[in-house]
Amino acid sequence: MSSTGITAPAGFTAAATTAGIKPSGNPDMALVVNTGPEYHAAAVFTRNRVVASPVKVSREAVADGRIRAVLFNAGNANACNGAQGDRDAAAAVEQVAQLLDVAPADVGVCSTGLIGEPMPMDKVHAGVETLAGDLGDHGEDAAVAIMTTDLVKKETVVNAEGWTLGGMGKGVGMMSPSLATMLVCLTTDASATPEMLDEALRAASKVTFDTLDIDGSTSTNDTVFLLASGASGVTPTQAELNAAVLQASEDIARQMQADAEGVTKRVTVTVEGTSTDEQAVNAARTLARDNLFKCAMFGSDPNWGRVLAAVGMADADMDPDHISVYFNRHAVCENTTGTPDAREVDLSGADIDVLVNLGVDGPGRATVRTTDLSHDYVHINSAYSS
Amino acid sequence: MSSTGITAPAGFTAAATTAGIKPSGNPDMALVVNTGPEYHAAAVFTRNRVVASPVKVSREAVADGRIRAVLFNAGNANACNGAQGDRDAAAAVEQVAQLLDVAPADVGVCSTGLIGEPMPMDKVHAGVETLAGDLGDHGEDAAVAIMTTDLVKKETVVNAEGWTLGGMGKGVGMMSPSLATMLVCLTTDASATPEMLDEALRAASKVTFDTLDIDGSTSTNDTVFLLASGASGVTPTQAELNAAVLQASEDIARQMQADAEGVTKRVTVTVEGTSTDEQAVNAARTLARDNLFKCAMFGSDPNWGRVLAAVGMADADMDPDHISVYFNRHAVCENTTGTPDAREVDLSGADIDVLVNLGVDGPGRATVRTTDLSHDYVHINSAYSS
Structure with a gap:
């Protein structure tokens, strides 16, 4: 046995x-x-x-x-x-x-x-x-x-x-x-x-x-x-x-x-281009917790503006004019500006990979795993103890 | 005119x-x-x-x-x-x-x-x-x-x-x-x-x-x-x-x-019993942003355990064994322990008042206004730019 x-x-x-x-x-x-x-x-x-x-x-x-x-x-x-x-x-x-x-x-x-x-x-x-x-x-x-x-x-x-x-x-x-x-x-x-x-x-x-x-x-x-x-x-x-x-x-x-209950997407958030690993974790966590971003992932929506707005609030060194965002290794934002085909990237799969470069020449890098925010999340969590 | x-x-x-x-x-x-x-x-x-x-x-x-x-x-x-x-x-x-x-x-x-x-x-x-x-x-x-x-x-x-x-x-x-x-x-x-x-x-x-x-x-x-x-x-x-x-x-x-779109509840969170107003804001904000708490509010569920778990993570002075929680001025938790009739408080109205006392003898006090987390929030925010 x-x-x-x-x-x-x-x-x-x-x-x-x-x-x-x-x-x-x-x-x-x-x-x-x-x-x-x-x-x-x-x-x-x-x-x-x-x-x-x-x-x-x-x-x-x-x-x-x-x-x-x-x-x-x-x-x-x-x-x-x-x-x-x-x-x-x-x-x-x-x-x-x-x-x-x-x-x-x-x-x-x-x-x-x-x-x-x-x-x-x-x-x-x-x-x-x-x-x-x-x-x-x-x-x-x-x-x-x-x-x-x-x-x-x-x-x-x-x-x-x-x-x-x-x-x-x-x-x-x-x-x-x-x-x-x-x-x-x-x-x-x-x-x-x-x-x-x-x-x-x-x-x-x-x-x-x-x-x-x-x-x-x-x-x-x-x-x-x-x-x-x-x-x-x-x-x-x-x-x-x-x-x-x-x-x-x-x-x-x-x-x-x-x-994770209510999940339709597994989202891996990696942040680089900042001074320290700790700052990278801060930024990755800020994004991973942002409800607007998580709702966009649920909707398979490559809404990179929400990524920028979320990381802009993070406690991490960044160059606000030189932030890049990649969805599934596809560049959707470079130098804090959308790429021409940003809205065409396919996020319909169950796994979404998000890479954010904060534009600073530093060794900081970290990955945080999260999920989307779905209808079921709200349903499950609003109907429990009552 | x-x-x-x-x-x-x-x-x-x-x-x-x-x-x-x-x-x-x-x-x-x-x-x-x-x-x-x-x-x-x-x-x-x-x-x-x-x-x-x-x-x-x-x-x-x-x-x-x-x-x-x-x-x-x-x-x-x-x-x-x-x-x-x-x-x-x-x-x-x-x-x-x-x-x-x-x-x-x-x-x-x-x-x-x-x-x-x-x-x-x-x-x-x-x-x-x-x-x-x-x-x-x-x-x-x-x-x-x-x-x-x-x-x-x-x-x-x-x-x-x-x-x-x-x-x-x-x-x-x-x-x-x-x-x-x-x-x-x-x-x-x-x-x-x-x-x-x-x-x-x-x-x-x-x-x-x-x-x-x-x-x-x-x-x-x-x-x-x-x-x-x-x-x-x-x-x-x-x-x-x-x-x-x-x-x-x-x-x-x-x-x-x-x-606020998708809102079914207006939730007013007040925190007192901590050292400074800034700490009270930190704790109130931590609670106001907690999705599990917000889902409970959507479900009119007096799940005070989620309040404690949320404020316990806040950057604020507290006495973890002497926290009190009031929903609509009804004590649901005293000394970090549920009151006998905690689950009977009525949260079915559109306005919910939450008061948390962190158990420290200090002047800190702050109020943050938030809302519940509803099905409509997810719906609206997952189906926008796509």
Whole structure:
């Protein structure tokens, strides 16, 4: 049997169950356990200052670079539930720790779903009980259990020289109702220090999950874990580890972009011709978040004027008289002036590539992935909790 | 006959005509002339770094605080037309100056319409010829001629002690196709120095036009002129002038918000409980631009979790555990936790009032006006230039 996702690397077991948290009756809880011999970990969390209770617990747990297990649930975000939410997250972690005979401080927890609904702790406790008794090669089941409005499960495996990196993710790039938390768990049997893991995860997130920008919204629960068991006995170089984590993160981010609800177009925005990569990200993000631009993409409309108007507001060095815009590698604007056949470029396909050169002689360059703004986006997001 | 809008104050004449720039065949050019005895002026322009040719010309013209006339056209923004656009804007101004026997440097110009289309200068020159020969008490006609996708003309008059302030505006708060430039012209027969005018206009814009934030987009052409003829012979105090300019600006901004295309809700977002007014504006703007929040408003859905997730990303001091949210003065979230009857608040009306307290003991407070994100917004903005 070939293992997939988080249980592909040696030293990891997983379980999934239906605890009844999702009204749909679909699987909604999962547990991932690092069976060692090492228990190193790193994590990145939402930059939102309003954070869910599970994020507070996980942030504290991973601070020492050591994690034995991570509990997941979908259907309830346990966010904005006050002190009761904190107590509930801690109680679930306590129960996992007791059943696995590990320290509570070595257990993380991730939740996704509605904000502001109390956790149904009777269901959670029964679910944890079941999960702890059913651990095995169930990476795929775990990937299914963490889905909310995702249409497909998201898994990845990277096979390196003598070691493996696996992963699962859920999230539809913030497009989905109720803030569409992005949760990702990466696992590896490589031997790596927490510092190596942290460096690899931050570098990869910066150019994958951090630049997947569907509508500028950022959830209270976003979490990416990277766990390392050392079970392969192989210690990769930092560069090798970075490459594998980047590949896995790119794969999962692409699956999220493709699964964004209400999407008819996948839009890749690249900005160059500015002073720094950070400025390029600013400009690409400003464009990727501009509703007029996103509506034009939905309409397959090569309305380059909206691109100029959007990037003109960005915090990036530019020469306002020498901006160029390319749609699908076709020049539609040069020196801030439309090309004669600008309106004839074909944007009817599902993938649109936008390149903007801000006209400054600098090395700054960045890519942000986004989507169009469609009727379905509005429909889905206006008819959820009511 | 009672004069309206920009010709209500003494010392101003106006004209409007149909030059054929709009494909619809509706009136599309206007001229406003200050007949003195004073010719003082101030203006504020778009913060976009990609600016249309008319903005470049007007910015230079008003730099010395003196403006004799402003030419308006709708149907073509004369933006992103390169050096030809600059020459065209200058040529129109030259013609106005010659016909009125004033210096070109004392003439402003404002354009609104499609970006990246060359100006039809034959039509523009014929239009200017007609306008110069038809000056009179035609403020209302001018207000009609500058409309693009506006459904109604927008005028205002403020009667002060012995002096008057009038105004016209066009714009639908950036909601409309093709960047929906906001153009405003305010006129007064008060005697006021350019410095007084500048202070009054900047103070008023900051809390009216600058906080009318429909979708975060900012046009290449946005311009607000304030012209003073001194014809009343009355010199108001700075405070009196400020008050009148604020009242007129508020009136026009409200008309723009109400006319925003695709809008079903007018949403007023107020943020308090933070350190400074600037931080409060940041937070209010972050919320006003959040698509998930705007979709919830469209659906009359009291989904306060989206408010917290949005303001949590704002550049403002806050206590993440002590944020309160009120919809229509009904508490839906206290101490970052939902109130028991939060989901029962009625948001079915056309006006929704949102108050967010960020939980910090500071004087910061600001209000931003926005709208919902509707099916029609997407429809209108995806089916324009194609």
